[in-house]
Amino acid sequence: MSMRLLFKLFRDIRQSAGQFFSFVLVVAVGAFFYTGLATLSNNLSAYSEGYFEQHNLSDLTVSYSRVNPEDVARLSRLEGIAKLEGRYTFDATEAFEGYSAALKIHSIPANHDINTIAMTEGKLPSNPYDIVLDSRYAAEHHYTVGDEIIVRVNEKELALTISGLGENVEHAKKNETQDHKNKGFAYTGEAIIPEVAGDWFYNELLVDVKAGYDADQIGTSIEEHSRSLPYLGQESKERSFSYSRLMATIHNNGLMSKVIPLVLFLIEAIILFLAMSRIIDSQRNQVGIMKALGVKNRSIMLHYMGYPVLVSILGAIVGFVISAVVFVPIISDSNARSYSLPGIEFALRYELMLPPILFSSVFGMLACYLSSRKLLQERAAQAMRPKPPKSMKPLFIERIPGLWDRLPYNYKLIMRNIFLNKKKVLASSVGVMVSTVLIITAFGTQSALQKVAGQVEQVYSYDLRVDYKSGEAMDKLQLPSGIINHHMLSSIPIEIRKNEQIEKATLIVTEKDNNLIHFYDDKDTLLQLEDHGVFVPKSYADHYGIGEGDTIEMVFTAPEMGNKLVAAKVLKISTQYSSPSFYMTPEYLASFGLPYKPTSLLVALDPSVELTEFRNHFQHDSSVNGILDKDDLRKEARYILQQNNFVFVLFILCAVVLSFGAIYTISSINIYERNRELATLKVLGYDKSKINRLIFFENIIITTLAVLVALPICGYIYGLVVQALSSTHQQIPDQLNLFIVGVSILVAFMLTMMANLLLRRKVAGIHMIESLKGWE
16 A cells, blocks of 8 residues: 555656646755855865964964064063964065066075965975965966066065965965955075075064963063064954954855755745645545545555655755755855965765755645644545535625626636635735745845945045055155045954953044045944044944943953053944944044054045056055055955855845745646636636636736735845844845835746746646546
């Protein structure tokens, strides 16, 4: 008997192949996203942890004007330091046709053990004029091992031979746009230091902190023992650009790998639950026949439970395969553009199929249990008979004098069918409503991403940002002519303490009349910085429940600030989608007894002058650490879109596929349940086109009702998704605009019409005699 039930299961699948395929597609969508995003998050996190440990990323980088090997040896004996290496770092430029590229070159210490190089080709320098070049930079300029490059350092040209190519943990991310053409890094032997610096000394120390010791305390100790030295400052690995950006990416990917698949799984579970309930109800007479043939209730229930289990297994396999073919290559390519992580691979693990299978199977089996429990309690003869026809009360519209009689008969049929089968219509509406909410959420998230990228140019209106090396005095800068406006700012590492929680952040200190940076609230109203408070990013405010007028505790963690704890008043909550920071004025900073030492210069140029000339002027300044212009800002905005676009585009496509699967499945079940009714209409002379119009208008009415209910819900659901994807390091706009809602509704109606077109064949295939005599 069990084999016969298995054959019946496959026969049911064959008879409704489109419906079965739509179920598989629904499960495949969730499995596709889950396996892909989980692979991205897990592999990137595991690889980064091993990569940093293998190549011993420095816990602290300490900068000096100059420090001798004897001083390095003395500082290395401080408690808590496992190893300390000195090196000389200098900036160089390489000229190409029409442009020049910037190279940051580090000397390789003797007994090199911190920030070691991951060699991809060649060998380490063995001669004074050998150099190991950044492999991405080399590929961009078509360099190979053995080539000679000419770099310019301190108005002097050096001819260096490429002995090898490689990557380094400290430069996993070079800049916001991962520009390998204009920026690179390289390593040389210590023998070149006297020629570049004019003497033998170091200007950086790499610190490896012993396990169990606090890096900030070690940094404070190093600063105290460097009072007799030309100490400039220090940077922990958490504050370093490369490490912090990679950790933020891992954090955000981890959120997406949980939130997006969870949303899809919930939608998928609702669709499966509704559809399986309807399928069992539509096979009432078959359940009665099986009971009459002596099949046990448990076997009947397991027979129907096999349907969602089979759907779940096939859907998970299909989603896994599509993810391996589509998602993995995309994330591999995206990661290669975002970071320099040699040898990283993204491989799907087979156990990732288990969560989609379990999640889908459980909800499908639960629907089978709840739907068949009452039916299985009936006697076989009772179950084989159709349900007694429902008593139909006059509709409200029938009581309006003169209106019902004027309605065409087709509309009367539609109205009576809808109100006669309220539960079925409600179930259909729920499926369409859920699909509509998903589409609106998907389109809204994509629109939010575009707004995040667009805010970069909205907030920053300077032409050049010039970052100076730590410790450089900026009060006597000689600026060239052609500058119409300029302002200074300082970036200070801080910790925010709220409700016994501690989180690292960045404080930007700048003049209150700085009109080259603009601040906005969540309603896009322009804000003005004042001398009696601090601007708090909305991402932090939402996470910690901070409001205007509140007082927050800030700890200035830089060693030169002495870990001072202050209570700052919240002036305004500012909307900052990308790289959120706290802002205050130098006057407010001084009120805490802390000095203002600007580290960056913002410049607005006369439109008539050439940007390239000014960039070259600052590039030749040895005290300049980095330059960013408005073209770089545009590249950064485009880069944000490119790096995240593929996930949300796939999210939209999956939402459309999932919605179509839901609408098609529910419409298919509706037709199956109404075979007798539709056959009766055929007997009465209704042709196929007329019956299709009836079904079409009925589905359009159901979709309209579902959309009207979905509209107030979608804002709440979208807010939950945005809240789940947001963090203190990333804010996503949580407001839907009317255009996005309109496009989403249009897509929902188009999917309904497409489903109706595909189901016309099913209507045409209804056999009149078989449908009318089937119960007998």
